Structures are given as C-alpha cells and as structure tokens.
Amino acid sequence: xxxxxxxxxxxxxxxxxxxxxxxxxxxxxxxxxxxxxxxxxxxxxxxxxxxxxxxxxxxxxxxxxxxxxxxxxxxxxxxxxxxxxxxxxxxxxxxxxxxxxxxxxxxxxxxxxxxxxxxxxxxxxxxxxxxxxxxxxxxxxxxxxxxxxxxxxxxxxxxxxxxxxxxxxxxxxxxxxxxxxxxxxxxxxxxxxxxxxxxxx
Amino acid sequence: xxxxxxxxxxxxxxxxxxxxxxxxxxxxxxxxxxxxxxxxxxxxxxxxxxxxxxxxxxxxxxxxxxxxxxxxxxxxxxxxxxxxxxxxxxxxxxxxxxxxxxxxxxxxxxxxxxxxxxxxxxxxxxxxxxxxxxxxxxxxxxxxxxxxxxxxxxxxxxxxxxxxxxxxxxxxxxxxxxxxxxxxxxxxxxxxxxxxxxxxx
Amino acid sequence: xxxxxxxxxxxxxxxxxxxxxxxxxxxxxxxxxxxxxxxxxxxxxxxxxxxxxxxxxxxxxxxxxxxxxxxxxxxxxxxxxxxxxxxxxxxxxxxxxxxxxxxxxxxxxxxxxxxxxxxxxxxxxxxxxxxxxxxxxxxxxxxxxxxxxxxxxxxxxxxxxxxxxxxxxxxxxxxxxxxxxxxxxxxxxxxxxxxxxxxxx
Amino acid sequence: xxxxxxxxxxxxxxxxxxxxxxxxxxxxxxxxxxxxxxxxxxxxxxxxxxxxxxxxxxxxxxxxxxxxxxxxxxxxxxxxxxxxxxxxxxxxxxxxxxxxxxxxxxxxxxxxxxxxxxxxxxxxxxxxxxxxxxxxxxxxxxxxxxxxxxxxxxxxxxxxxxxxxxxxxxxxxxxxxxxxxxxxxxxxxxxxxxxxxxxxx
DNA sequence: CATGAATGAGCCTTCATTCAT
DNA sequence: TATGAATGAAGGCTCATTCAT
Numbered sequence: 001x002x003x004x005x006x007x008x009x010x011x012x013x014x015x016x017x018x019x020x021x022x023x024x025x026x027x028x029x030x031x032x033x034x035x036x037x038x039x040x041x042x043x044x045x046x047x048x049x050x051x052x053x054x055x056x057x058x059x060x061x062x063x064x065x066x067x068x069x070x071x072x073x074x075x076x077x078x079x080x081x082x083x084x085x086x087x088x089x090x091x092x093x094x095x096x097x098x099x100x101x102x103x104x105x106x107x108x109x110x111x112x113x114x115x116x117x118x119x120x121x122x123x124x125x126x127x128x129x130x131x132x133x134x135x136x137x138x139x140x141x142x143x144x145x146x147x148x149x150x151x152x153x154x155x156x157x158x159x160x161x162x163x164x165x166x167x168x169x170x171x172x173x174x175x176x177x178x179x180x181x182x183x184x185x186x187x188x189x190x191x192x193x194x195x196x197x198x199x200x201x
Numbered sequence: 202x203x204x205x206x207x208x209x210x211x212x213x214x215x216x217x218x219x220x221x222x223x224x225x226x227x228x229x230x231x232x233x234x235x236x237x238x239x240x241x242x243x244x245x246x247x248x249x250x251x252x253x254x255x256x257x258x259x260x261x262x263x264x265x266x267x268x269x270x271x272x273x274x275x276x277x278x279x280x281x282x283x284x285x286x287x288x289x290x291x292x293x294x295x296x297x298x299x300x301x302x303x304x305x306x307x308x309x310x311x312x313x314x315x316x317x318x319x320x321x322x323x324x325x326x327x328x329x330x331x332x333x334x335x336x337x338x339x340x341x342x343x344x345x346x347x348x349x350x351x352x353x354x355x356x357x358x359x360x361x362x363x364x365x366x367x368x369x370x371x372x373x374x375x376x377x378x379x380x381x382x383x384x385x386x387x388x389x390x391x392x393x394x395x396x397x398x399x400x401x402x
Numbered sequence: 403x404x405x406x407x408x409x410x411x412x413x414x415x416x417x418x419x420x421x422x423x424x425x426x427x428x429x430x431x432x433x434x435x436x437x438x439x440x441x442x443x444x445x446x447x448x449x450x451x452x453x454x455x456x457x458x459x460x461x462x463x464x465x466x467x468x469x470x471x472x473x474x475x476x477x478x479x480x481x482x483x484x485x486x487x488x489x490x491x492x493x494x495x496x497x498x499x500x501x502x503x504x505x506x507x508x509x510x511x512x513x514x515x516x517x518x519x520x521x522x523x524x525x526x527x528x529x530x531x532x533x534x535x536x537x538x539x540x541x542x543x544x545x546x547x548x549x550x551x552x553x554x555x556x557x558x559x560x561x562x563x564x565x566x567x568x569x570x571x572x573x574x575x576x577x578x579x580x581x582x583x584x585x586x587x588x589x590x591x592x593x594x595x596x597x598x599x600x601x602x603x
Numbered sequence: 604x605x606x607x608x609x610x611x612x613x614x615x616x617x618x619x620x621x622x623x624x625x626x627x628x629x630x631x632x633x634x635x636x637x638x639x640x641x642x643x644x645x646x647x648x649x650x651x652x653x654x655x656x657x658x659x660x661x662x663x664x665x666x667x668x669x670x671x672x673x674x675x676x677x678x679x680x681x682x683x684x685x686x687x688x689x690x691x692x693x694x695x696x697x698x699x700x701x702x703x704x705x706x707x708x709x710x711x712x713x714x715x716x717x718x719x720x721x722x723x724x725x726x727x728x729x730x731x732x733x734x735x736x737x738x739x740x741x742x743x744x745x746x747x748x749x750x751x752x753x754x755x756x757x758x759x760x761x762x763x764x765x766x767x768x769x770x771x772x773x774x775x776x777x778x779x780x781x782x783x784x785x786x787x788x789x790x791x792x793x794x795x796x797x798x799x800x801x802x803x804x
Numbered sequence: 805c806a807t808g809a810a811t812g813a814g815c816c817t818t819c820a821t822t823c824a825t
Numbered sequence: 826t827a828t829g830a831a832t833g834a835a836g837g838c839t840c841a842t843t844c845a846t
Contacts, residue, residue, distance in 0.1 A: 016830090034235045038816065048832045050818080059816065089401070129378070143400070152400045159391045160400055166371020167364055174367055177330065190360045198399030199344070199353045199361055200290070239841060249807045251843080260841060436637045440820060450828045452822080461820060491803070531780065545802070554802045561793045562802055568773020569766055576769055579732070592762045600801030601746070601755045601763055602692070619809090640836060651811050653839080662837065 017055050020045050024066040033063050064127060070106075071131040077102045082138065088146025089196065095139060096168055097188040103172045104184055132169075136161045164195060218256050218266075221246045225267040234264050265328060271307075272332040278303050283339065289347025290397065296340060297369055298389040304373045305385055333370075337362045365396060419457050419467075422447045426468040435465050466529060472508075473533040479504045484540065490548025491598065497541060498570055499590040505574045506586055534571075538563045566597060620658050623648050627669040632710075636666050667730060673709075674734040680705045685741065691749025692799065698742060699771055700791040706775045707787055735772075739764045767798060 023045035027036045038059055042049045056062040081098035085091040139161035146152035171191060175181040224246035228237045239260055243250040257263040282299035286292040340362035347353035372392060376382040425447035429438045440461055444451040458464040483500035487493040541563035548554035573593060577583040626648035630639045641662055645652045659665040684701035688694040742764035749755035774794060778784040 012830095037814080039814085049816090050833065051831055053817070054830065146400075151402055153398075153402050155395065155400050156391065159388075160395060162375065163368055163372065163392060163395055166375060167368035170367020170371045171364065174363065187360075190357065191364060194356065194361055194364055194396060194399070196399045196401040197354075198395065198397045199347075199356050200397040201352055201354050238839085243808095250841090251807055251809095252805085254842070255805070439818085444829095451820090452828055452830095453826085455821070456826070548802075552804055555800075555804050557797065557802050558793060561790075562797055564777065565770055565774065565794060565797055568777055569770035572769020572773045573766065576765065589762075592759065593766060596758065596763060596766055596801065597797060598801045598803040599756075600797070600799045601749075601758050602799040603753055603756050616809095641838085642836075652837090653812065654810055656838070657809065 013055075016047075020047070020052060020055055020062070021066050021069055024062050025070055028063065028066055033067075036063070038062075068127045071127055074099075074102050074106075075131055075134065078135070079138070082142075088142050088149065088151050089192075091142045092139070092164065092195070093188070093192050095135070095164070096191050097184065099168050100172060100175065100184045100188050104175065104181070132165060135165050139164060160195075167191060167195070214256070217248075221248070221253060221256055221263070222267050222270050225263050226271055229264065229267055234268075237264070239263075269328040272328060275300075275303050275307075276332055276335060279336070280339070283343075289343050289350065289352050292343045293340070293347075293365065293396070294389070294393050296336070296365070297392050298385065300369050301373060301376070301385045301389050305376065305382075308377055333366060336366050340365060361396075368392060368396070415457070418449075422449070422454060422457055422464070423468050423471050426464050427472055430465065430468055435469075438465070440464075470529045473529060476501075476504050476508075477533055477536060480537070481540070484544075490544050490551065490553050493544045494541070494566065494597070495590070495594050497537070497566070498593050499586065501570050502574060502577070502586045502590050506577065506583075509578060534567060537567050541566060562597075569593060569597070616658075623650070623655060623658055623665070624669050624672055627665050628673055631666065631669055636670075639666070641665075671730045674730060677702075677705050677709075678734055678737065681738070682741070685745075691745050691752065691754050692795075694745045695742070695767065695798070696791070696795050698738070698767070699794050700787065702771050703775060703778070703787045703791050707778065707784070710779055735768060738768050742767060763798075770794060770798070 020041070024036070024041045027041045027044050030036075031040065038049055038052055041062070042052055045052075052062065056065065078095060078098045081094040082091050085094040136158070140157045143152060143155070143157040143160050147154050147157060168191065171187055175187065181187070221242070225237070225242045228242045228245050231237075232241070239250055239253055242263070243253055246253075253263065257266065279296060279299045282295040283292050286295040337359070341358045344353060344356070344358040344361055348355050348358060369392065372388055376388065382388070422443070426438070426443045429443045429446050432438075433442070440451055440454055443464070444454055447454075454464065458467065480497060480500045483496040484493050487496040538560070542559045545554060545557070545559040545562055549556050549559060570593065573589055577589065583589070623644070627639070627644045630644045630647050633639075634643065641652055641655055644665070645655055648655075655665065659668065681698060681701045684697040685694050688697040739761070743760045746755060746758070746760040746763050750757050750760060771794065774790055778790065784790070
C-alpha cells in the first residue's frame with residue numbers, strides 16, 4: 001500500500017531517464033559516441049548539464065546505457081519476429097527481414113551505434129558484442145535444427161550463423177549510408193536467396 | 202626547365218608526407234582516429250607538431266589521407282590477387298581469401314580504419330566508400346561474366362557483389378576482434394562455399 | 403502571551419540548528435571545511451539539502467557556526483579548568499593541560515578547525531581569533547596578577563600570554579599530526595617547565 | 604660545447620617555471636591552495652591556462668612546487684642565519700629572529716602556506732613537515748650541544764626544539780594576522796627571553 | 805623549412821543554491 | 826516547514842592549431 005507513493009517518484013525519475021537516454025541516442029546517432037558532448041545531450045533533452053549527472057554517473061555510463069537500450073529494443077523486436085516463424089528457413093528469413101526493417105525505422109539511432117568495433121574503446125562494444133553473440137547463438141541453434149530436420153545441408157551451423165549476422169550487419173550499414181535504399185523486402189529476399197541457394201549454377 | 206628543381210623538392214616533400222602518413226597509420230591503428238593526437242603522430246614520425254601542418258592542413262586531412270593510403274594498399278593487393286584468378290568463381294575466391302589475408306597481416310592498421318561508417322563524421326567515410334564501391338563494381342562485372350558464361354546462376358550481380366563484400370567485411374571485423382581467429386583458409390572456404398552453394402538441402 | 407507559542411517554535415528550530423551544526427562538525431572534521439559538501443552534511447544530519455538553507459543562509463554561515471560552537475565548547479572546558487586553579491602558575495598549568503586534553507579527546511573535530519588562518523578566507527578566522535583573544539586576555543590578567551604577587555618575574559604579561567597560547571596551539575597541531583603522541587601530561591609538563599623556568603643554565 | 608645551446612632553452616624554460624611558481628605563490632597566498640584556480644594563476648602569470656600544463660602536470664603538482672620552493676627559500680635564509688651564530692643561545696636567537704624577519708618580508712607568500720596541517724590533504728603538508736622537521740632536528744642538535752657545554756640546563760633537547768619551532772610558528776601566524784605587528788626585534792627578544800629564562804620569579 | 809611554446813575553445817564533472825511541490 | 830530535483834557557474838584538464846624564432 002506504500003508502493004504507489006514511491007512509484008510516483010520512480011515513474012517520474014524513470015521517465016526522465018528515458019528522456020535523457022533518448023536525447024543521448026539522438027545526439028550519439030548524429031555525432032558519434034565520442035563527439036557527442038554532455039552539453040549537446042542536455043540541450044537535446046531540454047535540461048541542464050548538471051541534471052544529467054543526477055541520472056547517470058558519467059558520460060561513459062550514459063553512452064553505455066543508451067547503446068544498451070537501443071540494442072535491447074532491437075533484440076526484442078527481432079527475437080519476437082524470429083519466434084513467430086516456424087521452420088529454420090522461416091526463422092532465418094525473419095531474422096534478416098526484421099533486422100533490416102528495424103534498422104530502417106530507427107536510422108538515426110543506429111547509425112553510430114552499429115559501428116563495430118567501437119572507437120570508444122570498450123565502453124559500448126561489450127554491449128554490442130553481447131547482443132551480436134545472442135543472435136548468433138540463436139541462429140546457430142535454428143540452423144542446426146534445420147540441418148537435423150533435413151531442411152538444410154550439413155553445414156557448420158555456427159559459421160553460417162556468423163556469416164549471416166555479419167552479412168546482414170554489412171547490408172544494414174550500407175543501407176544507412178544510401179540515400180534511397182531498396183525496399184527492405186528486396187534486400188532481404190536477395191540475402192536469404194543467396195545464402196540459402198548460393199550462386200553456383 | 203624549372204621542373205627538375207621543383208621535382209627535387211617534391212620528392213623530398215612526398216617522402217616526408219609518406220613518413221607522416223605511415224606514422225599516422227600506426228598511431229590511428231593503436232588509438233583509433235579520434236584518440237590519435239597530433240602530438241602522438243608527430244612523435245611517431247620523429248618530427249615536431251608544427252611540421253605536420255606544413256604537409257597537411259588539419260588533423261582531418263591527415264586522417265583522411267592515412268585511411269586512403271591504407272585502403273589503396275589493400276586494394277592493390279586484393280586486385281592483384283583477383284587478376285591472377287581465371288574464372289568468376291576463382292575471382293570470388295581470390296577476393297575473399299586475399300581480403301582476409303591482408304587484413305590479418307595488417308591487423309593493427311585496419312582495426313580502427315575499418316570502422317564503418319566512421320565516427321569522425323564524413324572525414325574518412327568517403328575514402329572507405331570509394332574503395333568499397335570499387336570492389337563491388339569489379340566483383341559485379343566478374344559475377345555478370347560468370348552468369349553469362351553459365352558458371353553462375355542468373356542472380357542480380359550487383360546485389361550479390363554487395364552481399365559478398367559486406368559479408369567479408371563483417372567477418373574481417375569479427376576476426377580482428379577474436380584473439381585466435383581461425384586460419385584464413387577455413388573462414389574463406391566457408392564463406393565461399395555458402396555463398397556459392399547456399400545451405401538449402 | 404504570544405511568547406509561549408513562539409518559544410515552542412524556537413525550541414524546535416534551535417534543536418534542528420543544533421543537530422545540523424553537530425552534523426556539520428563531524429563532516430568538517432573528516433573532510434575539512436572546503437571539501438565538506440552541503441550534500442554530505444545534510445546526509446549526516448538526516449535531512450534534505452534544501453532544509454539546510456532554512457536554518458543557515460549559506461555554507462559559509464554554517465561552517466562559521468560550526469566552528470564557533472566547537473570553540474565555545476572548548477572554551478567552556480578550558481575556562482572551567484582555569485577557574486579551578488588558584489595561583490597564576492596553577493592557572494597557566496591548567497590552561498596548557500586542559501587545552502591539550504580537550505583537543506586530544508576531540509581530535510576529529512579539531513583537526514580541520516584549528517587550521518589557522520583559515521583557507522576559507524575570513525569565514526571562520528574571526529571566530530577563531532575571538533576565542534584566541536579571549537584566552538590571551540584571561541591569561542594576561544592571570545600573569546599580571548602573578549607578577550604583582552611576586553610569583554612571576556616582571557615580564558610583559560600580554561606578550562607572554564600570546565607566546566603561551568601560540569606555543570600550545572603549535573603543540574596541539576603537532577600532536578594531531580602524530581600517530582602516537584606523547585601522553586598529555588608529558589607534553590604539558592614540558593611546556594610549562596620551559597615557559598616557567600627557561601632553559602638557560 | 605653543446606651545452607650553451609641547450610642551456611639557452613633551459614634558461615627560458617626555467618625562467619617561465621619560476622614566473623609561474625611566483626604567480627602561483629601570490630595567488631595561493633591570497634586565496635589559499637584550494638581556492639587558487641589555474642585560471643587565476645594563469646592570469647597572474649600573464650599566460651594562458653593551457654601553458655600552465657606545459658610546465659606542470661597538474662594543479663596539485665604546481666601547488667606542491669610552489670610550497671616547496673617557498674619553504675626552500677626560507678630554509679636557505681634561516682639556515683644561513685643560524686650558521687653565522689656561534690653559541691647555542693646565539694643559534695636559537697638566530698632561528699627566531701630570521702624566521703620572523705623572513706616571514707615578515709614575504710607576508711603574502713606565507714600566509715596560506717604556513718597553514719598547518721593543510722586542508723589540501725597531503726598535497727603540501729609533506730613538504731611543510733619535511734622542512735619543519737629539518738629545523739627541529741638542527742635545533743635539537745644545537746640545544747644538546749648547549750646542554751653539553753653547560754650553557755643550557757639539562758632539558759630534553761628535542762622537546763624544547765619542538766616547542767621553540769611551534770611557538771615561533773604561532774607567533775609568525777599571529778603577526779601575519781595583525782595589521783601592525785611589533786618590530787621583529789621585540790617579538791624575537793621576548794620569545795627568546797622567555798624560552799631561555801622562563802617567567803618564574 | 806622546421807620547431808615547439810603558446811593559445812584558447814571545449815570537454816567532463818562538481819556543488820552551492822534555488823524553487824515548485 | 827520540508828523536500829530534492831534542477832540549475833549553472835566554475836574548475837581542472839586536453840588538444841588541434843598558430844606563429845615567432
């Protein structure tokens with residue numbers, strides 16, 4: 001019964017944190033994690049520089065959280081899409097398509113964050129690596145199941161998973177650079193088609 | 202007739218430029234393009250900080266040139282390997298293998314430089330993009346020839362080329378992150394095998 | 403008739419002030435007057451930062467009051483000891499001994515506060531000077547009485563009083579710095595012996 | 604023969620260092636070691652803030668050096684005066700007189716620096732303690748010799764030395780606080796007279 | 805040409821103080 | 826009266842860039 005009172009404060013605080021993280025993500029996306037200044041982030045969040053330090057211990061901590069949250073959001077989206085797919089091939093398809101789609105919608109947010117490895121030293125790269133490893137892990141299992149089920153040829157599942165993830169990342173970054181990238185569908189289908197059937201005659 | 206005198210100067214100047222760029226590449230490789238300081242680069246080149254500005258307008262220009270030269274060297278190496286290969290499939294093979302090999306040997310030099318897109322804003326990304334586009338262009342032609350020759354299935358050559366390049370870049374970056382990456386051969390063969398024949402049963 | 407109501411408030415207010423001052427003294431003793439932060443003092447007093455400003459105009463005022471109170475306590479202790487002594491020599495003895503003893507017992511509280519002149523500008527030095535002058539004044543009278551009574555040689559009473567006070571202060575500070583100072587008795591006796599009888603053969 | 608060339612640079616550098624230290628001493632004397640800002644010191648030295656860091660690693664280092672140099676100068680002056688005195692009593696006299704005189708002439712420089720123990724934590728207090736210990740050591744020896752020679756009564760030499768040093772320090776600080784202190788001679792004589800012959804009838 | 809001392813804008817962080825609740 | 830979130834002025838420090846020698 002004392003919870004609601006405490007919660008009210010917490011809600012406000014969490015909201016503020018969220019606003020700051022969002023502002024940070026915008027600034028980081030525009031300027032990169034190193035050039036993003038606390039000054040700019042504060043402006044973007046319409047608060048004062050000092051207030052940032054009420055919610056985050058340091059710039060490093062804020063950048064870390066911003067990166068983390070960005071990847072967490074993407075992971076939620078992508079994992080949901082993968083879970084809805086049935087077969088191995090369907091899951092692969094879902095991974096490619098949802099990743100491309102998500103990054104398309106959050107262009108600004110991911111421009112800087114997908115840089116890899118990160119020039120911020122290890123500040124953010126750990127978070128990135130963790131999520132990437134998560135995708136690889138999951139895809140590896142799916143691929144193995146596909147192999148076991150006879151849907152896929154007996155390839156090294158981990159290696160294929162890694163190749164898939166890296167290829168998709170490459171395409172995402174490429175798409176972010178392009179002014180008018182192809183529709184997600186086309187790129188996704190092409191990736192999946194090639195990775196599934198190869199190009200050899 | 203005034204040419205020889207000027208040329209002599211030029212030679213010296215170019216030599217100096219070269220030395221500076223090499224020093225810059227070493228420092229950038231170690232510290233990343235942002236943390237690499239002019240001070241540090243000057244030390245590495247055994248000249249004074251002021252002298253840097255006799256040969257380069259700004260830090261941005263120097264980083265740009267250093268990146269450019271790094272990619273130029275790689276392009277020379279990779280293109281030579283591709284030229285030695287006969288068929289489309291052989292060329293693709295050569296591209297993958299030589300890229301992985303080169304990056305392996307120049308780990309330090311490419312760690313920072315392969316960041317993409319670059320947190321330095323557009324300072325270096327243009328140079329990177331130009332080279333990447335070069336590889337894609339060339340691979341596209343080769344793939345098209347392979348398709349025409351009946352060696353490859355009728356895929357969209359450009360799209361495949363791009364996928365190939367991005368996949369290789371992803372693997373390269375991954376390899377740079379790993380402490381004990383697989384032998385170049387294994388990774389190269391896996392990439393080529395999957396991209397040529399796919400994974401579908 | 404409005405007095406009682408006002409008084410009740412006052413009692414509460416004074417109690418609060420007292421608590422705050424005590425907290426401030428603890429923090430100041432630990433961190434020094436400059437590094438002692440209002441945040442820290444508020445925590446120590448179990449109130450909020452803003453509340454501090456309901457009872458004190460500024461950090462300077464609070465530090466001043468805290469110093470003041472510390473010296474007032476010491477003055478009460480030392481003056482009581484001096485009052486209990488009969489002769490001039492006894493009073494001098496009492497001053498030295500009680501000062502050393504008090505500072506020993508309140509080490510933490512006096513470490514920072516005895517800095518002199520104070521790095522806070524004139525924030526606290528006035529308070530310190532007032533108390534020091536009080537001791538000198540009293541000792542001067544006592545010494546003069548001792549001279550008049552023939553117990554002491556005809557010295558300049560004020561000058562001797564000042565020398566006594568400053569010597570004791572020096573020894574106190576020295577004792578605070580030492581990890582294992584001599585027993586109070588020994589230092590006190592030595593000071594008194596030298597000041598009374600000198601060292602000349 | 605190559606020395607002069609190197610020396611020229613060094614001379615300039617040393618001169619700059621000296622100027623900075625002098626400026627720092629003035630600012631520290633006025634504002635205390637904590638409130639003395641690099642900005643103010645730079646202004647006082649008529650150079651830019653950044654230049655300070657060409658000559659000193661940090662504010663702490665600069666404050667340390669400034670304190671050190673101040674005490675070194677005083678030690679040179681005081682030790683010279685003591686060396687010129689013959690007997691134990693003469694040396695004691697010289698110590699008191701020269702210390703008072705030096706501090707009088709360098710009022711500004713010593714106001715903050717004689718604060719003891721120092722609120723800057725251990726930044727400067729080590730230097731202070733070292734010099735103080737030096738004086739005590741030397742005086743102890745002299746006093747012991749005086750005792751051995753029969754000039755002084757058999758007192759604990761170390762304890763007397765410490766009392767002497769602390770008393771003088773107290774008087775110095777007191778003098779710095781006074782607007783119109785007595786002539787050095789008078790205070791010095793009074794101190795010496797009391798410490799030599801005491802006040803007891 | 806070469807130098808490196810000097811500059812100063814800019815960054816991250818702290819903290820006394822204020823004010824809406 | 827009490828709170829504590831918010832503020833913003835400093836402060837220490839770094840580093841790309843300039844310029845007198």
